[in-house]
Amino acid sequence: ADNVTLQLKWVTQAQFAGYYVALDKGYYEDADLDVTINPGGPDIAPPQVIAGGGADVVVDWMPSALASREKGVPLVNIAQPFAKSGMELTCLKDTGIKSPKDFPGRTLGVWFFGNEYPFLSWMSKLGIPTDGGPNGVTVLKQGFNVDPLLQKQADCISTMTYNEYWQIIDAGIPADDLVVFKYEDQGVATLEDGLYVMEDKLKNPAFVDKMARFVAASMKGWHWAAEHPEEAAQIVLDNDATGAQTEKHQIRMMKEVAKLLSKDGVLSEAAYTRTVDSLLSGGSDPVITKKPEGAWTHAVTDKM
Amino acid sequence: MPASKDVVVDIQKMSLTFQTADGPVYALSDVDLTINRGDFVSFIGPSGCGKTTLLRVIADLERATAGDILINGVSPRQAREDRAYGYVFQAPALLPWRSIERNVTLPLEIMEISKEERVKRAHDALKLVELNGFEKKFPWQLSGGMQQRASIARALSFDADLLLMDEPFGALDEIVRDHLNEQLLKLWARTNKTVAFVTHSIPEAVFLSSKIVVMSPRPGRIIDVIETDFAKDRTLDIRETPEFLEVAHRVREGLRAGHSYDD
Amino acid sequence: MPASKDVVVDIQKMSLTFQTADGPVYALSDVDLTINRGDFVSFIGPSGCGKTTLLRVIADLERATAGDILINGVSPRQAREDRAYGYVFQAPALLPWRSIERNVTLPLEIMEISKEERVKRAHDALKLVELNGFEKKFPWQLSGGMQQRASIARALSFDADLLLMDEPFGALDEIVRDHLNEQLLKLWARTNKTVAFVTHSIPEAVFLSSKIVVMSPRPGRIIDVIETDFAKDRTLDIRETPEFLEVAHRVREGLRAGHSYDD
Amino acid sequence: MSGKLDKFCLVGAVFALLSLVFPLSGVDPETGKNVAFVSDLPGLASAMVACVVIGVFFTWSGVTSVLRGSIILLVVIYGAWQAIATLYDHGLAGYASYGFWMFIASLWALVWRGIDVIANYRTLDQGKQQTANIIVPLAFGIWLLFLWEVITAGFGVPQVLLPAPSMIGVRFVNSTGILWDDFRQTFLKAVLAGYVLGCGSGLLVAIAVDRVPFLKRGLLPLGNMVSALPIIGVAPIMVMWFGFDWQSKAAVIVIMTFFPMLVNTVSGLNAAGRLERDLMATYASGYWSTLFRLRLPAALPFIFNALKINSTLALIGAIVAEFFGTPIVGMGFRISTEVGRMNVDMVWAEIALAALAGTAFYGAVALAERKVTSWHPSFRVRRH
Amino acid sequence: MTTDAATLPAARTGPGLWTRMMKGQTGPVCVMLIGLFVIWYIGAIFMNMPGQLDRYARAKQDWTVSQLVEATLNQDRPVLPAPHQVAAEMYKTIFATKITSKRSLVYHTWVTLSSTLLGFGIGTLLGILLAVGIVHVLTLEKSLMPWVISSQTIPILAIAPMIIVVLGAIGLKGLVPKAMISTYLCFFPVTIGMVKGLRSPDHIQLDLMRTYNASRWQTFFALRWPSSMPFLFASLKVAIAISLVGAIVGELPTGAQAGLGARLLAGSYYGQTVQIWAALLTAAFVAAMMVVVVGLFEKRVLERMGVRA
Ligand SMILES: Nc1ncnc2c1ncn2[C@@H]1O[C@H](COP(=O)(O)OP(=O)(O)OP(=O)(O)O)[C@@H](O)[C@H]1O
């Protein structure tokens, strides 16, 4: 069997259920693959891991992948299991924020570590400076959880439809008391959770073949997971070495993630172009400075 | 027996045993001793017989295992807290981070004496032991004898009524020693201090003392107490007198008795 | 002048200055000294005159700022590396975490002498200084004089041809001191060792030595060298002879000359 | 000179000789040819020959003077310059092979010998001695940077893993504005405040513990526990309690630095000798008087020990705490953000800043120690 | 005046249980703990109060003080969980769960402890070796020392991922990389302390060894090593606590798969304060135990060295 090491972007959770299901259900084995899944964490930058030879294929968000590409890590998108973005900015209704026009003067929580690009390009599109001045917003680097909102340290925080949003709900704040701005709705969505490999490896047809089998098996896993959220969540729980995840939360996450999935994992050129345009339009400080060349390929999905 | 006003040290049936890992060490046994105000008492005895220990008991640095001790009519502890005595240790015990001068002023600082007074007293005391010029040096820059003299100066600057001195002049040459002996005598004659003085030198003991306590080794006992009656303002010349030689002989005999070998 | 085979210590025009924060201290100045094999040389001089420093230079613990020193015809450093001497420090310098016995065997361990031999030698040396029975005690459980004796035992167990002793008997009573004086003399007579010996006691210096070096203080100089010709197997009785008293007188005069006050 | 051969010079000479013989580079996979030979690189060849010559010469004659040490260092500098030039100008980067590494090994042996000579240099001239004392760690550090540069370039290490020092330097110089803002936020605010509070409270509690035996038995075991609270767990809680700004970082530092100070001070307060305590007892010196006149001075070496350990811990603590939520300024913030952005050179510029600041901080504490505890045996100069 | 031994009435009857407890460690620790718990409860009430009031306001619910207090002590996501909440969580995850389960804190503690101990062992050894080198080799002292210090100012969390990636590339995975990070943090206090300790012998003692022409090693073992013991143990106590911190830090860039660090982080992602505190207290307890063990060693060693009580 061929060895494949997959580096996830974040910890073991239903966000990555497809891969765990494929592993657990033997889809990878059927494709003659021996797959190792390495969970990520707050400290793990998938592009760095793959550049250091620690993985064959990584899950990453496109803004971060394209930025890395400019920095000399030639990542290429080979498949895009998530067709839609799950990012949103969630505010407390008490704060009086009703639309993005109300942002100036507010404090907003943002994830950094390469995840800030969608937010920054949104703000530059809105023309709101992020320097903390009176006409701009004050940005906080939010930790991993929703405390800043609950503690009222921030007016709005970044959430994912499938994860942090529900933590706020669980914390006892009903959905009615929240105002949510989905990136998809604001027209600033960028592609998340794609599969990326190093460019030079694609020169090798055997590798392309291996990846084709890998993506196919993964998508099979995703489809199964979308249809069986309870079982998929259980599989995720079984694979979580920290023993900290809860079943209720994972099932819910699985159901939300299912809404974002693409049918076949093939990257949509339109979505790619939209992402690139959004990243290029970053005003004085764009995320990427020039149109990337060869940052994606259908070579793999074509062979599936 | 209530201590009379003029008894400074009153020890009755005192014993002291050290517990060590390999059994008890009987350091002092059944010691009776009275020191009156104005006495100059020398302790002499073989090495390890308990002289230091006895001084330490008086100074409340060691607690007797049995017996009664009164200093100035109060417990050693109370006496210590009253700052009733000045102590010269057998080793210099200078603090390495203080210059010689500041080592000498240490007790005065603790007694919260004003700065000028401290410096003046330190200056006088250091002059007495001939260490002027070394005020700013640190202890490790002095020779052994000089360190010893610094520690004497420290005790003198303190100006207590009772002086406990544990072989203060052991590391000094004969000339300095004679000189300091005389100075000490003058001080004693002038101030009516009480002195308890450990020495190994028989002539020194005889020359200085009004009372010589001869001790025998383990367990330390007092085997002889010799009273002398030289004038308080005696000079070094008395060392040639027959009385002097006689007392010295008696001390030597007592000392010899405490030793096992006879030659 | 090449050192002849029988010169053990050969010092020529040696000076030593300590640099301190508040200016130089001239410890030794222009010292010339020859010690032959089998000599017993005493150094006597006022406190702080540089006796310890001189011994330390011989032992390669201090480096002279000027002059030539040869020990056994080689540099002090070479002599030290040849383990040419045993040194008794002015302070006991016992290691607090070793029992008395293990303190005495320390140099033997370093010389990689077998265990039985070590224990035997330690036993003999401790017996000589009358510390048998205290083998298992720790230094802080001994009196000042006993610690001093332990450090003498340590140097003796070492059995070097040249003995450097810095006031070894300073903290001992007269009887023990006499006893050890005799023991040391016997050892010297029997083994033809060379001894350099610092003392403050004039009788001790005269009794023990074949040569007495009298020093004057800062900067330390040699002001008199007195050769005596008592037999090597002398006994304590000679202390009453006129020759003895005469030599003692000469030493005392030299010593007095070095002091500033005359009384 | 003496009969002994100088081993370091011998090793240097042998390796330099070997480097002349062995291939300098691997094979370019596209052309299938060696990238470079000695004959293509006259500069490098001359440096190698120079190393052989001085290596052989000093092997026999010994490196006995500072002058000779300096000659060695000069040759090494020339060699290092040639090595770098070869890497970058002659395309050896990523293809360096045995011969090249042997040359580096030769330089290593020689530079060690050269530094050794200067480290052992003794003079009464204060100025010269100071210069020598500074040159030694500096030379060693420059050598380490050179090794780093050569290794990253020679092996073609991807720059997102480990950038070359030259890149970091360029980035550092070009970002002084950002670096200063971060420094002010993290060091001037969080570190200093946390350090003073943490060390101060450790010291005070140690004295309290010493004063009240009940506390010693009751608090010391609990004190152990507080300090052992891992920062990773404490930092988010502190952010929750004290907000996003520097106060929460200072709180983390207080917790981290408290224990080393407590433990060391408690040991130090027991370090005063028995005789000295007796001395103070004879003066009926009260608790506080004895504390200030005897026990604290005797404890100072231990206290400084803690101050030194804490000076580095504080910086680490502040930076790590910033991983868990900050306003968007600060050294820790920058590091974690720029890693995610693959600006690893910026990360290392911040690390370099942290190292500089931390070393200077430590140096200041060490200097104070030297001033305040100059009486301690470990500082007293020996003449031999 | 008579001496105390005879006058103490307790000497005849023997000290009561209470006295004995208060003389030992148990009593004082208990008293302190009780005090701590009281402060903790009060803190929990006040820190959780704003959130609770908010919740009441949002639900437009009335409340009494006792209700409020009770609610603040039993929140799901408290700012500061009450001791009993943490205790319940600890009981559940330590005693009520099979220790082989991933939900058992014992399992996670063991994961962390193993890399802590390995890192501590290597770090101590490295620290001592460096100190020995620095004390004996002048060139090392002058050139290495400043860089040893600089090494500690590098934020470990920033380079840990690189260490892990590089070590992973040469085939080292699992325990060793985490232990390396422990090592990196804990060798430093040992080095600093030992450099001081190895230099602490008195000059006269060093001179003594010189007169024996003792070799460096002989001087080292007979003099320097024994006199450095107080410094060594003070450093070891700090080092073992730090190496636990290091092991936990090391767990993050390995994907925080298991161990107390992973628990802390997972708790942190989901705002599970109770879980964080349970892991935190466990870590602190483990560290305290390790410090106690080092302390016992110290006592043994010092006793054998004849240090008086
Ligand atoms: N390390 C030092 N630094 C500065 N000065 C020193 C040092 N050691 C000794 N001295 C000075 O050198 C002089 C001679 O000292 P040394 O110890 O040799 O005297 P000594 O003759 O042995 O005296 P004693 O009989 O009191 O032991 C003294 O004045 C002393 O202050």
Ligand SMILES: Nc1ncnc2c1ncn2[C@@H]1O[C@H](COP(=O)(O)OP(=O)(O)OP(=O)(O)O)[C@@H](O)[C@H]1O
């Ligand atoms: N702390 C201690 N523990 C055990 N034994 C001790 C202790 N202190 C002293 N001793 C023992 O008590 C005895 C008396 O000691 P002390 O110091 O009083 O003698 P000393 O008369 O002062 O002798 P020296 O003239 O040698 O100073 C000695 O045998 C000594 O071993």
Ligand SMILES: Cc1ncc(C[n+]2csc(CCO)c2C)c(N)n1
């Ligand atoms: C330090 C750090 N902070 C935030 C994220 C953002 N993030 C990316 S995927 C994901 C999971 C969604 O629940 C989250 C939170 C990150 N990767 N690293």
Ligand SMILES: [Mg+2]
């Ligand atoms: Mg005594």
Ligand SMILES: [Mg+2]
């Ligand atoms: Mg001397």
